[in-house]
Amino acid sequence: MAADQDLDQAADITDDDLRFEEEVARAPYAVKTWQRYIDHKRAGAARGLTVVFERAVQRLPGSYKLWRQYLAHREAQLRAGSDDPRKVALCFERALLLLHKMPRVWIMYGEHAARQADVTAARRVYDRALRALPVTQHARVWPAFLQLARRVGGLTAERVYARYVRMWPDRAEESVAWCVRARRWAPAARQLVEALDAGVGDAAALWRQLARILQAQPGAVAALRVEPLLRAGIARNDAGELWAALANHLIARGLIAQARDVYEEAVARVATLRDFALVFDAYAAFEEAGVAAALEAAASSSSAEQGSLDLRLLRLERLMDRRAFLANDVVLRQSPHSVAAWLRRAALWDERRLQAADDETRDACARRVVETFEDAVARVAPAKASGGAVGDLWLAYARHYGSEETVAEFRRVMDRAVAAPLRSAGELAALYVAYAEAELARGSVDGARRVLAGATAQPAKARATVDFRDESVPAQQRVFKSLRVWALLIDIEEGVGTVDAARCAYERVLELRIATPQTVVNYARFLEDHAFFEDSFRAYERGIAAFGYPVAAELWDVYLARFVARYGAKRIERARDLFEQALDACPAQYARPIFLAYGRLEEELAGAPRRALRVYERATRGVAKEGRLEMFRFYAAKTAEFLGLPATRAVYERGVAELPDDADVAALAIDFAAAERRLGEIDRARALFAYAAPLVDPRRTQAPPLWSAWHEFEVQHGNEDTFKEMLRLKRSAHARFNTDARSLAAVEVEQKERVSSSAVAAAASAEVEAEVAPNPDALAIEIDDDDL
Numbered sequence: 001m002a003a004d005q006d007l008d009q010a011a012d013i014t015d016d017d018l019r020f021e022e023e024v025a026r027a028p029y030a031v032k033t034w035q036r037y038i039d040h041k042r043a044g045a046a047r048g049l050t051v052v053f054e055r056a057v058q059r060l061p062g063s064y065k066l067w068r069q070y071l072a073h074r075e076a077q078l079r080a081g082s083d084d085p086r087k088v089a090l091c092f093e094r095a096l097l098l099l100h101k102m103p104r105v106w107i108m109y110g111e112h113a114a115r116q117a118d119v120t121a122a123r124r125v126y127d128r129a130l131r132a133l134p135v136t137q138h139a140r141v142w143p144a145f146l147q148l149a150r151r152v153g154g155l156t157a158e159r160v161y162a163r164y165v166r167m168w169p170d171r172a173e174e175s176v177a178w179c180v181r182a183r184r185w186a187p188a189a190r191q192l193v194e195a196l197d198a199g200v201g202d203a204a205a206l207w208r209q210l211a212r213i214l215q216a217q218p219g220a221v222a223a224l225r226v227e228p229l230l231r232a233g234i235a236r237n238d239a240g241e242l243w244a245a246l247a248n249h250l251i252a253r254g255l256i257a258q259a260r261d262v263y264e265e266a267v268a269r270v271a272t273l274r275d276f277a278l279v280f281d282a283y284a285a286f287e288e289a290g291v292a293a294a295l296e297a298a299a300s301s302s303s304a305e306q307g308s309l310d311l312r313l314l315r316l317e318r319l320m321d322r323r324a325f326l327a328n329d330v331v332l333r334q335s336p337h338s339v340a341a342w343l344r345r346a347a348l349w350d351e352r353r354l355q356a357a358d359d360e361t362r363d364a365c366a367r368r369v370v371e372t373f374e375d376a377v378a379r380v381a382p383a384k385a386s387g388g389a390v391g392d393l394w395l396a397y398a399r400h401y402g403s404e405e406t407v408a409e410f411r412r413v414m415d416r417a418v419a420a421p422l423r424s425a426g427e428l429a430a431l432y433v434a435y436a437e438a439e440l441a442r443g444s445v446d447g448a449r450r451v452l453a454g455a456t457a458q459p460a461k462a463r464a465t466v467d468f469r470d471e472s473v474p475a476q477q478r479v480f481k482s483l484r485v486w487a488l489l490i491d492i493e494e495g496v497g498t499v500d501a502a503r504c505a506y507e508r509v510l511e512l513r514i515a516t517p518q519t520v521v522n523y524a525r526f527l528e529d530h531a532f533f534e535d536s537f538r539a540y541e542r543g544i545a546a547f548g549y550p551v552a553a554e555l556w557d558v559y560l561a562r563f564v565a566r567y568g569a570k571r572i573e574r575a576r577d578l579f580e581q582a583l584d585a586c587p588a589q590y591a592r593p594i595f596l597a598y599g600r601l602e603e604e605l606a607g608a609p610r611r612a613l614r615v616y617e618r619a620t621r622g623v624a625k626e627g628r629l630e631m632f633r634f635y636a637a638k639t640a641e642f643l644g645l646p647a648t649r650a651v652y653e654r655g656v657a658e659l660p661d662d663a664d665v666a667a668l669a670i671d672f673a674a675a676e677r678r679l680g681e682i683d684r685a686r687a688l689f690a691y692a693a694p695l696v697d698p699r700r701t702q703a704p705p706l707w708s709a710w711h712e713f714e715v716q717h718g719n720e721d722t723f724k725e726m727l728r729l730k731r732s733a734h735a736r737f738n739t740d741a742r743s744l745a746a747v748e749v750e751q752k753e754r755v756s757s758s759a760v761a762a763a764a765s766a767e768v769e770a771e772v773a774p775n776p777d778a779l780a781i782e783i784d785d786d787d788l
Helices: 002-010 015-026 031-041 046-059 064-079 085-096 103-115 119-132 135-152 154-167 169-181 185-198 203-216 226-236 240-252 256-269 273-298 303-334 339-355 359-379 390-399 404-419 425-441 445-456 483-496 499-511 517-529 533-546 551-567 572-584 592-605 609-622 625-643 645-658 662-678 682-695 706-717 720-738 741-756 758-771
Strands: none
Touching (some): 015 031, 031 046, 064 085, 085 103, 103 119, 103 135, 119 135, 119 154, 240 256, 240 273, 303 339, 339 390, 359 390, 390 404, 390 425, 404 425, 445 483, 499 517, 533 551, 551 572, 572 592, 592 609, 609 625, 625 645, 645 662, 706 720
């Protein structure tokens, strides 16, 4: 207080300060009045601002706002060299008398003490802060405290971080990271152990980090019970780093045999290829170091040292030979149902058998191949198999007995395979096919028949209606419906068997209702090749009855073609009956090929063009709507061919009257007009153009070319009046379609397409102009779009 009074007496109050003095006199306990006074004094001398701050905090000692500004002002004065550190510290102490729950004041105080290079004072400030503040606000103090600890380092930082980790166990990694950077290995290891005991953080990552520290700095962590600690870690997590650290610890203690045992245990237990690679590389380096040491010792040429060298070389050689098998063991531990891994293991033993130098080793390797396959088919569950199917294992097992001397073993394995549980009937069918093909490769047709007979025989408990794809039924009760098996049996019977046996196989396939259209065609061709023509036709009929459209339409096409090719005109009435039967139930979209074939039959074989025309006339009504225009054109062409051009008028008239689409009507009317033009009926042709005019939008380029055809017609045969009439009808059509929404949309789409393909449109226009024949009597009339 004495110092404050001295300051008050020393301070000069200017005229500008009078109004602020009056304000604080009227309201000495209002923060706003003091804040205005302080803001006014900031432009003046620092001593005057200090006096005002002192007066303010004396009146309002609990104001955090005023104290924080005052402390910041005193800190600035201290950095400028115009204040005393001890006085500033006393100022902080005065502020904390009432503001000890404000973390920012404590942080400022601690930073002030740290800047004065008084580590003890700073540490005590932070200690007092942690005791004074509630736990929920400690997180604001710890960053500054840790910054101080990192700057100081040494034992102080170690103990600060230890307190920090006890407060925040889940942040032990920060403390460990600092210990590692500071190369304080023992505290880092202890904190990792404590974090693992507390169960915080990523346990696998913590164990790996601990293992790296123990392995790299064995002497620095001698106080820890390393072996029990690592054993505990291995029991929780078979990480390769832990195994390598344990072995390295034993090596450092001189326990070489125990270290080798640890490596052997590790390669037999690790569960990932990453851990295996780490452990194996460490194991190989360990053995190589032993060989190098033995080489140096053997330089003395003593027989004992030479024997030790030979032993170490043998160990290293055997270790490297075992690498592929050990890696395969890891894969199988990780994925015991991996078919690819089991096949790889069998292949490894087979390679070793081929490389063996003596019969005893070859026999031992062959036994290991068999043992591998037996383990595989026993352990791999069909539903869990990955990287292949169980059937692949059985096939590889059987093919191991590939020589003539082991045919009995091959058959024994395949017989077991087709009786074993499998995932699907398709897998079982593939086994049967492979079994039969192997018998054929040995020249045993009877053996192949025996195998396929067992596959195609219906089991006693199986229903004839069972679905081949029904996974709820065992595969052995569904495989008799496998078309793949039946196809192989049919091929065998067709190739080396009897006709009756092949027919029985085909008939059985049809009875089981598993035949495909190609099967029906093959059966019919087989019967035809063996002169069973009527039976082949019945095969087609059975297939048609079994399959619906559109398959039936394709079978009808083949059936009718084969029948006509066989009998020609000899059985024309029967052929007609077949065509009528085919058309009777045929949907319109599949009828066109049948109608055309029927018409050709009447034209070429029966010699009855009028009957052919009646067929084509029926086709104009029997085909799909989108194909009726082409059918009318075909009908008109045939009519002109057989009866002359005048007879086509009836065809065109009916087409124009019956076609449902306006565009089709217009297109046929153009053809009709061309026919009338060739007959010299110019007026009738012009009338047809006029009839079709309301049906075609003049603006559309993708519509039937009515207006261009009419224009050409008038150029050739018209006069000024007929041109005007054409223009009138064109304007009328334009006005009609201009109010139709669908027509407007179609025109817009065509315009966009023309813009994107202008080059194509230009070429097409040039081609049309080139096709127009010159007329010396043509009228010189120019028609612009503006005239429409």
